[in-house]
Amino acid sequence: MGLGEKAALSLGFKAAMGLGEKAARVIALIVNIEAAALVVYELLYVLYQVTYVSEHYAIFFGAVFTMAVLMHIEETLRKGPEGSRTFFTVKLLLLSSSMLAALFAAFYIRTHILRLEEEVGLLNQTDIAVGLMSLASLCIAGWFIWGRILVFFLILLNFNSNPFTMLASPPLDGNGLNPQLQTPLMVIHPPLLYIGYVGFSIPFAFAIAALLSGRLNDVWIHRTRRWTIFSWFFLGIGILLGAYWAYIELGWGGYWAWDPVENAAFMPWLPATAFLHSVQVQERKQMLKVWNLSLIIIAFSLTIFGTFLTRSGILSSIHAFSSGPVGIIFLAFLAFILLTSFGLLAWRSKQLRGQPELDSLVSRESAFLLNNVVLVSALFTIFLGTIFPLISEAVAGVQVSVGAPYFNSVTVPLFLLLVFLMGVGPMIAWKKASWDNLRRNFLWPTVASFVVALFLFIWLVRDFLPLLGFTLLSFVVFTILFDTTLAVRARHRIAGEGVFSALVTLARRNQRRYGGLIVHLGVVLIFLGIAGSMSYSIEREVTLQIGEGLSIGRYHIQFEGLKRSQQPTHSRVEGAFRVFNEGHEIGVLSPALKFFPNQKSPVGRAVYRSTFIEDLYIILSGFSEVEQNQATLKVLVRPLLAWIWIGGFVIFLGTIVAVLPGRRKLA
Amino acid sequence: MPWRRILLTLAVILPLVGVLAFGFSRDPRYIASPLIGRPAPPFTVTLFDGKKLSLADLRGKVVFLNFWASWCPPCRAEARDLEAVWQRYRDKNIVFLGIDIQDTEKEAFAFLKEFQITYPNGRDASGKISIDYGVWGIPETFFIDPEGRITYKHVGGLEYPIIVAKLDEARRGLISAKEGKGAYQSIR
């Protein structure tokens, strides 16, 4: 019995080892059922308890929002020290997560039972038992630990910050949900983000199981990679939807504020991305094991860190709330996770040491290593910036703020480097790239992107950073185009396929590669949108009398009057602005200020007009109360911004191509 | 046992957890003022009775400078105590001065009337004075000594004994090391 088994024993693994594999499997099953039952139970409980109040609110907001409303009522009634005007509350998240956890659990039970079936089917073939047992113990360890994590969250849900306590006193004068959360996006965005967040516990559980059991072969990579793609994808889409929500609902014309909690959502995405790249090196060369395990642990710890930030309120953020004992519990959990997992990693490091060898410094392996360095540096930067106010106050006693200007200036070079590597990495040869290989693969893309750069320089872009950015982005696109063209031509030569069928064959033969390339294109589009909207935004804030107008970019905006109206839920002041694009009228846009009876300050409803070239975004920021003939408005023109959302969609497509089953059928 | 690696792990993780734990000891919204011990920024304010008052004219007196608004509950809570101290110490070379911020004149009047406040009060319509004093949460009170230096700053509601004690310190020119803190209302 190795050290791993001993550790497993000490962790309550006695049953697994002492009673044999079957019993162990049953235990794992019970753990999962227990977790699932708790979750389902919470859900039923909500449905059961909520009946008194929900109907009243359902009329008001529609059934979809009821859940969120309940959270809010509870918050209102408890009246935490900071009040209850929070944006998406963690309570909302916890609720959606518990639903998702239920789905997860159901899924797990399904897979588990199916696996049981598979193994039962094989059990009478006695000679296979030994091999399977090792596999099963690994699975069980994974499930076991995953179950524990789930239970931890459930315990928090139950005892500390229970979102379901509302019925202790019905909301005689509840405030209703924050109006800005009353959008369908808010029903999708937090759950997606939370699938991402919770999802990272699965790769983590597999990693820890592998470390504990000492079975450090390829099995865990395979599983972990799949689950990481899953969580990575949902986290990424969740973040994008959050940005989209901020853009269309919050009415400040931006989509990303580098707020601590936004950073916390983004941070796990970076090591996950790094892992998805470096795991390919491990698959091919059996090296970087410690590194990959570290990335998984870091990604998971960051999800805990993010929850901790939101719950503890130690940093000022629009998403954070007042502190409570939950913060301390999360910190303790974070410390525990970090210490045990990295401790385990250090302890197992001898077994993990491979025989790393490289053929050449100029190879895809090195490109991936560099990609990892850049991604982790970006992670480090964002992390440092996020907690630097704390460090500074603790060490130097100086209160400082680290906000958007800092993050923008520091991360831009890192991301530009990343874009460059994105162009180089997928095309450079594995093992060893000769000069000839480099010339063949990169000559034409480089030339083409230089042409683009020249073109941009002459016609449009004179500033260095945007020019560099656009050039690098075009470089990535050209490498992908060039590479695909070569491959299609080869298919044509080999099998005589046409362009389309060649593309299909290529994608099916190597789903991960081509799915990955599509994801890269999506990322390029997102970067394009960010670069355009960051570098060349125009913004004006002007007070206009009726009949006056203002010019911004190619647009001219004419103020035509204010209209006050009473809506079922609120009263609203709308401004009518006739918008002209280079003299052509494109219509009347009417941004509004909504006055909700329960809210002190009005909520703005910005309007925007989106095109592939640029977005026009109008915010009504004030009006003259008395005569209503004067309005203050803020107008932004943000070039290329729509490409961010298109990019998100492309990433979605790419991920689907990468994970769709189908390759096996070809064989 | 790879002790070196384990120690390295600890060396990274423990300070990190420490820094995060430190976060619990502070209020993230609190902004420490760099003004304590510095000369009070000069200003001239139009009082509600129409007269103008300059801080410079008050040199040689202890000045109790209070920022408030009628919509702020902690301001209401402390108003009676402020007036009581003023009634008791008004002849002892001490000046109370209230600056009303982010308020309408009508509501401010109602506030003054409700609490029967008799010390001079003025309105800072443009916000210039409050920005000059780095105000962020009200009530915010500055104690200024006869030399014109800020000796103490208190964010949040004040009570009779503290006011008296800090007025005395200001009279003697004693500069407090720390800001005071009570229940405050973030301004808008």
Place this chain on the structure above:
Amino acid sequence: MPSLVILVLSLLVLPTGLQAQPTDLEEQLRAISKELRCPVCQNLSVADSPSEMAQQMRALVLKQLKEGKSPEQIKAYFVSKYGEWILLSPTTKGFSLLVWILPFIALTGGIIFVLLVARRWVQRKGESRPSEVDPALIQRVQQDVSTERVWEIDPEIEGPRAHLLNEQARLYTELQELEFDYQAGRLSESDYQDLRPRYEAQAAKVLRELDSSPAEAMSKKRPHRAERQAKDAGQAQNGKAPSRRGWIFAATGAFLLVFGVTLGIFLSKSLRPRGSEQDSITGDFLTGTGPGGLSADPGMRRADLQSLLTQGHAAFERQDWSQAIDAFKKVLAIDSDRPEAHTYMGLILTQAGHVDGALLAFNRALSTNPEYPLALWGKGMVLYRDKGDLSGARQNLQKLVSLLPSGKERFEVQKTIDELTNRQATPAKSKQSVTNPSRIEGTISVDSKLKAKLDSGDALFIIVRSANSAKGPPLAVKKIDRPVFPLSYSLGPENMMMSGRPFGGKVNVSVRLDRDGNALTREPGSLMGTYEKNPVEIGTQGVDIILDQVL
């Protein structure tokens, strides 16, 4: 890449470049206020914040710019007031310098480290030399690779040969890719000639090892589900397998069914409302925690019921709603069907204006005990007063009359039924009284924080003043003694202070809860409230006022 085409085209049609038009001053203002943190917001810059404070700060920045101050001077001014905290990007001096340089140290350090390590790995590679292999094996490798077959690495397989099989699949895949890259022109002739023999030699080595290990080990490969299905479909070599699989599926299905049913029973048995925040929902059925987490002794539960009901009832009489709700909740936790508790919950919800919730509660009470008088009364009244469902109300109340012994209560109910019948007879008239244009109607409630200040001796004054003249006596006043909140009121010409003046036009509505009931004196401690959207037109409904100020 149509997106790129669109992009390029879109860039083409952009005129005169992407230059901003706003004035220089505006630009500078934006640049500076983007760098400043709004002191009252939660992480917004002064430029982005809509707060009054940020507006004032922007105005100040603009003023200073017009005075000819440089951006540095303006920022320094704000730093002198709020400290370095106000700068959204930390200074590059002192300790804050770290946050600027550490990322780049990390990046360059990381790159250098990786390059050094990679170089060591490259050197290590150079030391090992490939050994000679059998040309026949090489040929086999070439043959295997030249097929279109996809060699998949299946990490799920186990066994002594798993490693070799995967290694083989990996090398074959790489050889196929190499071949394809060469065909595609990504690889030069020399690179191809250099790399291919190396891979082939490795693959041949793996093949040799595979051949030397026992062939029957092949069966140790745990077939993948998909493969197994394919195998079954194609060869049907194992006659037993399908029937066994059917059995397994049936067992799984049965298990799921039993599981679901058990879960259902288990859950409904252990469902329990939470008595307090610390309470667990995993009630006594699971963990043995007592009702509402308050009592650890399960034996006490039933006995508690009566005292809880009494408590709740007393609290209800005191109009201490939250206490009453607490008590009745606990009752429901022990006995979820208790009609008394549901009825009182219903009454409380009626008070709060949650009509539908109240109806639901009454119905629940009646479902257990269809002759529970209080529930019948409550339901009847809700239907009558709030829902306008006169026939439904009548039905309930008549049932109640038939149940009640003759006495005062029965007389009251009968009176209500008569009133109701009258109204039913003259619906038009009753409707008119609801939407009387010369009335003001709404509800009055108390801010939850001030509930403690309520006193039973209070009198409530609803005061209507003309919006035009703030001075003088109010237009109309209505006094309500010993009010019960929330309360709905209706105020009309009969409440006017001075007859003769028209009751109409714009008015301001306010309420005062007076300590001694004398409208002319204003005692400290009295509660005040004004309508949020004053002034209102007479005839407005839903003039809801919250008592939220203390005199």
